[in-house]
Amino acid sequence: MQRQPTLPTADIIKQARTKSGLSQGDFGHTLGKSQGVISRYEKGTVTPPGDVLMHCMNILRGDVHPPSANDPGNDPGWDTVMAALDSLSSAIRGMRQQGLRPAGHSNRNRNR
Numbered sequence: 001m002q003r004q005p006t007l008p009t010a011d012i013i014k015q016a017r018t019k020s021g022l023s024q025g026d027f028g029h030t031l032g033k034s035q036g037v038i039s040r041y042e043k044g045t046v047t048p049p050g051d052v053l054m055h056c057m058n059i060l061r062g063d064v065h066p067p068s069a070n071d072p073g074n075d076p077g078w079d080t081v082m083a084a085l086d087s088l089s090s091a092i093r094g095m096r097q098q099g100l101r102p103a104g105h106s107n108r109n110r111n112r
Contacts, residue, residue, distance in 0.1 A: 008083030008084060008087070009041070009044065009047060009048060009053065009083065009084050009087050010041060010042050010043060010044035012053065012056050012057065012060065012081070012084045013038070013041040013042050013048060013052070013053075013056055014042045015056075015060055016055070016056035016057075016059040016060050017038065017042070017056075019059055019060060020059055023035075024038040024039055024042070025038075031052055031055060033052070047087060047091065049091065050088045050091055050092060053084050053087070053088050054088070057081065057084065060081075
């Protein structure tokens with residue numbers, strides 16, 4: 001069974017890298033990933049982890065807007081962000097089912 005590419009997520013990665021003006025290798029270096037991994041993210045053959053998606057959405061912040069009431073559905077960027085958020089939510093659910101916690105979350109911060 002061949003895995004279907006996750007194009008909306010791939011678009012977010014590529015748009016963020018392009019906006020940052022970095023090569024795949026340099027962009028990967030900032031994320032602690034190899035050039036090959038960034039290439040696979042951009043092709044949609046590998047789904048990036050949530051921290052990578054959040055980094056990319058922060059880069060794109062301001063370039064993607066929800067559709068206006070007068071022009072609903074005309075901003076393809078909004079659909080891309082919503083698809084990425086769905087993908088991120090799904091990844092987090094999968095982690096929780098496996099008993100894992102997203103990076104940066106620990107029990108020691110709960111009682112503060």
